[in-house]
Amino acid sequence: MRLRSWLALLAAMALVAGACGDDSVSAPEGFQIGIVAPSATNDLAFTQSIVDAANVLAGDPEILISDGLFNIDDAGSAIRGYAADGVDLVIAHGSQYGGPLQEIAQDFPDTAFAWGTTNDTFGLSNVYAYEAASDEGGYVMGVMAAALTETNNIGIVGPIETGDAKLYVDGFEAGALSGGANVSKVYTGSFSDVALAKQAAEAFASQDVDVMSGTAQMVVGAVGVADTEGILWFGTQSNQAELGDIVVASQVYKWEVVLEDILSNIQDGVLGGQSYEINFENDGIVLEYNDAYDLPGDVESLAEETIDGIKDGSISTG
Amino acid sequence: MSEFFTEAVLIATIASGIRFGVPLLLAGLGEAYGQRSGVLNLGVDGVMLLGAFGGYYTVLKSDNVWLGIAVGLAIGLVLGVISAFITVTLKAEQGISGIGIFLFGLGMSDLLFQRLVGTPRPIDTFPRLEIPLLRDIPWIGEMLFRQNVVVYLAFLAIPLSMFVVNRTTFGMKIRAVGENPEAADSLGVSVAKVRYGTMLIGGTLAGVAGAALAIDLGIFQQNITNAQGFIAIALVYFGAWRPFGVMLGALLYGFVNATVIQWKTLGIIPDSWSDIAAMAPAVITILALVVVATRFRAPSALTKPFERGE
Known part of the structure; x- marks a missing residue:
């Protein structure tokens, strides 16, 4: 009887330990x-x-x-x-x-x-x-962009109007519009043409745009213009902070x-x-701020409130 | 449409078009030398890519944009020698060997980038050189005289090339070898030496074009030229194998690109037309090519390897 009690206690402890432990899945050896x-x-x-x-x-x-x-x-x-x-x-x-x-x-x-x-x-x-x-992070950063712009003009550079890129651009546009900013967007027609992305950014710069964002591999061309012209930049897909201190934040997958x-x-x-x-709800999308950019506290609060609103469904990105 | 005709937007569009056209102009000029001597080099884009990586990497490590240009030039020179050896000495089929050079440049530039750099990291770009007095001319000053040094050098290369091709002995030999290599050979002109010379000029200018592109963009990425080398080859035909014509083609291509992008950002071209509009520069260039093809004749010996005694 005493042995059974000990075994039962051990089994219960094992279950509790399993429940409390790291629940991440580990790849088997050789996977x-x-x-x-x-x-x-x-x-x-x-x-x-x-x-x-x-x-x-x-x-x-x-x-x-x-x-x-x-x-x-x-x-x-x-x-x-x-x-x-x-x-x-x-x-x-x-x-x-x-x-x-x-x-x-x-x-x-x-x-x-x-x-x-x-x-x-x-x-x-x-x-x-x-x-x-991607519209969720786009929307939040669009809201932040509208709060940060001084000229009230925001530009977005996209590759081709399809899939993830369109979702992001539309989300960013909706967020910026919700903040009362003027938004221009352009699809260059290429995922890889860095020079064309640069031209798009130069066009925005000539239109008094002071905050930009963009998606896909070619945006490094636009970031270069943003850096030269002192235009703020929002990144997506990976953390783009190392592209410079003009990068405010990035939506990271x-x-x-x-x-x-x-x-x-x-x-x-x-x-x-x-x-x-x-998405934000399952932590598959996170917003990462660039430490090198001095983000005003009220804008960061606005971003966090917007994320919470998207999570609880009170804010729609569409 | 009225937003497009504001001073700031028009100036920015034209200035952007000029800068966009510079790598095309440099690479196209170099290719024109080769084609005038009878050598078609389809490997321009590959040379540009390696020049771009060399220039980028040098600036990344040294913070010296001029050293970057020098390295791009040196890479172009080496590849020019290799191209010449394949097409002139070995008499390989020019189209195929050019594609080989392109694929080599495409793969090697990416491999080197992945191994030596990894993540795209910004570099210093060219400082802007404002020409005193000229920069203050309303409109024109800001469009033309507030560019970087490479832009000025590229446009100085036009009259220089015109002089070389039309007024020097070397230029006369280039034209003779491109039109009738047998006759030139019978007059004592070394066809091989002339073609080596033009291939070296072409390679050098393509390498500089690539380096200038990467340094102007301040970044390197896989296939950064996005086929600009091939566009440069098309512009040689567009320009009827003349330096001034190549310049017109490069500027037209740059301006159309800049205008289309500007119109898209202003909403003049609706989103639904965006992809069609992106084809505009290529379509306009092809239409112009058709017109040129009916009026001008390519060098007679273009793409034909020279074999003494044939």
Whole structure:
């Protein structure tokens, strides 16, 4: 009887300890993640966000990366190569990769794939989809931009009017408009043309714009103009603080929220069939301020209030 | 539309168009030398990319923009020698070897960037050089005489090139080799030496164009030229193989780009037309090319390797 009591007590303690412990999922030994992405791993934007997320996963999974694959055929070859090599999770990080991914995923039913940014799993049981509510961070930073502008003119530089970029630009515009600012936006027509992004920023500078934002890899061209002209900048996808002290804040994607869940599912034998969204509510999106910029306290408070409003549903970003 | 015709916006548009056109102008001028001597170099964009990385990295490490330009020039010179060796000495098919140089530059510049730098880090850009007295001319002063030094140097290269091509012995040899290499050879002109010379000039100018682009942008990124080298080649045809024509093409391309962007930011071009408008510079250039093609003739020996005794 006494032995049973001790065993029961030990079991209860084990349960409590398990409940109180770190609940992050750890990758099993030898787990491999293959990432196929369009731009460089350190682009301070889209590709870097997924690489950073994979690198913080517990258990030190082996991260294999094929970056700089703007060419969809090349990306398809890389995706197929990872699947054929037995990589446990193949991430096709680019909505443009949907065509080849749909075909390859059917050829490798025992391999888990993840595809973003989208919510479409093609109805396949081995494909996860993920996307970001980039309009949420865009909206908050738009509100901040309206509070910081002195000329009341704000400019936004986007690549192509689609997907994550459009969502962000629309969110930023809505936030800035809610603060009473004049907003101009431009889509350059290219994700990679840095010189064109620079021209767009120069155009904004000539129109007395004193706060700008933009999304995609080519915005470094616009940030250069902002730096020269003393125009404030808001970043997205990754923390862009190292681009200078004109960067006020950045919306940062924490894809690890998605990857941890996918990792857990794979270990439970579920290879796909679900879609995810990161947002403020699930901490998949966070706002990171640039320490080098002296942000007024009232603007920071306004940002935090707006985030709370988005979380509780009292503020709509649309 | 009235917002576009304000002083600040018009000046900014034209000044931006000029700056945008400078790398095209430099690379196009260099390519014009080669084509006038009968050598087509499709590798311009690759040379620009390596020049851009070399210039960027040098400025990143030294904070000296002129050293960056010098390194871009040196890289262009080396690649010019390699291109010349492949096309002139080895007599390789010019189009294919040019694509090879381009792919090499595209891959190597990205590899070096990833290995040596990683995350895009801003660098110093060119200081603005305001020309005394001229800078104070209403409108014109701000458009033309408050640019960086490379802009002035690029435009000085136009009359210099016109002089070299039309008024010097070397220029005469270039034209002779490009039109009839056999006749030039029979008169004692070394076709190989002339073509090596033009390829070195072309490579050097492409390297400088790339370095100038990266330093002007203050950043480097994978494929930063975004095919400007290929546009420069098209502008040589647009400019009818003449330095002044190349300049007109580069300026037209720059102005159309700057105007389209300015119109988009002002809402003159609605969002729904945005992607169509982005094609405007290329469409206008192609239309102009069609017109030029009917009026001017390419150098007769263009793309043809020279074989003595043929």
